[in-house]
Amino acid sequence: MGRKPYLRPLGALLMAALPFLISGCSSALMDPKGQVGEEQRVLIITAFALMLIVVIPVIVMTLLFAFRYRESNPDAAYKPDWGHSKAIEVVVWLIPCVIIVVLAILTWVTSHSLDPMKPIDAENEQNALEIQAVSLDWKWLFIYPEQRLASVNEVAFPANRPVHFRISSGSVMNSFWIPALGTQIYAMAGMDSNLHLIANEQGTYPGRSTNYSGAGFSGMTFDALALSEPEFERWVDEVNSSDQTLSFEDGYKELAQPSQSVPVQYYSDVSPDLYRNILNSFREGKPDEHSTTEHSVPMSAETAE
Numbered sequence: 584m585g586r587k588p589y590l591r592p593l594g595a596l597l598m599a600a601l602p603f604l605i606s607g608c609s610s611a612l613m614d615p616k617g618q619v620g621e622e623q624r625v626l627i628i629t630a631f632a633l634m635l636i637v638v639i640p641v642i643v644m645t646l647l648f649a650f651r652y653r654e655s656n657p658d659a660a661y662k663p664d665w666g667h668s669k670a671i672e673v674v675v676w677l678i679p680c681v682i683i684v685v686l687a688i689l690t691w692v693t694s695h696s697l698d699p700m701k702p703i704d705a706e707n708e709q710n711a712l713e714i715q716a717v718s719l720d721w722k723w724l725f726i727y728p729e730q731r732l733a734s735v736n737e738v739a740f741p742a743n744r745p746v747h748f749r750i751s752s753g754s755v756m757n758s759f760w761i762p763a764l765g766t767q768i769y770a771m772a773g774m775d776s777n778l779h780l781i782a783n784e785q786g787t788y789p790g791r792s793t794n795y796s797g798a799g800f801s802g803m804t805f806d807a808l809a810l811s812e813p814e815f816e817r818w819v820d821e822v823n824s825s826d827q828t829l830s831f832e833d834g835y836k837e838l839a840q841p842s843q844s845v846p847v848q849y850y851s852d853v854s855p856d857l858y859r860n861i862l863n864s865f866r867e868g869k870p871d872e873h874s875t876t877e878h879s880v881p882m883s884a885e886t887a888e
Contacts, residue, residue: 615763616786617781618703620763622693622696623697633685636678699766700777714727714749715748717750717753718753718796720755720796721796721841723792723805726858730822731853732823735850736806738808740807740810741812746781746782748779751770751861752770753864754839756794757794763786764781764788785809787808788807789805822851825849831861831864
């Protein structure tokens with residue numbers, strides 16, 4: 584059975600319309616809202632452009648050779664004894680090797696400069712806002728040690744101020760990621776990972792886990808609120824008005840029970856040892872309630888390396 588005559592023009596029409604159909608799709612990768620995301624975008628675009636130096640000529644020459652040496656072209660030179668060209672060998676080997684070297688250097692330098700554990704502004708690191716993020720089944724707990732409060736499935740911070748995330752898990756391994764701001768990093772039980780981000784613009788950015796963790800994974804999302812300083816202070820006041828408190832022995836164990844599609848929750852008067860106790864609960868199965876130093880943390884991402 585032959586191809587229907589209308590399929591070919593219909594296919595051509597769909598291909599022509601494809602750029603317009605996808606033009607309305609937003610992409611956190613190509614439209615980042617944070618310094619880290621912007622530098623990652625530059626790296627990706629630069630690497631893509633360098634690779635096109637090889638890809639585009641290959642595509643053009645493939646089409647050109649197919650057209651020039653087609654069977655119906657009597658002017659095409661037929662050289663059955665041709666077998667080698669030093670000029671061609673130099674081009675096809677030298678250019679890709681140079682591109683690979685440039686890509687290797689660029690990727691090495693940029694990857695180290697974007698180390699998630701490296702503070703964005705080392706000189707003013709003391710001004711960074713610390714937020715402790717704990718992945719649970721199937722929700723995110725965010726602890727603010729300085730403000731002594733916590734929230735579930737919502738994290739807020741001032742725009743244009745560095746944020747130091749300390750990330751762990753109270754259950755299986757997950758992955759913490761705010762696509763609009765940049766780097767993702769794994770959340771693992773008993774591990775204290777670090778991630779430094781900053782939002783260059785105010786807005787609400789979706790966050791998620793990118794590591795499948797069970798039945799409620801699809802609902803394990805949260806909103807990241809990049810606010811002005813006054814708006815952030817009002818958010819803190821709103822959380823402090825909550826009558827719910829949270830400590831490892833009172834509230835956390837109930838919160839850590841598996842649950843799906845959990846609404847945003849606020850906790851005031853949070854225990855200052857909550858994050859450390861969560862980490863220590865995976866060492867010999869019990870938290871070290873009497874430990875008050877950072878050395879009580881089982882293992883950090885730095886020491887793991």
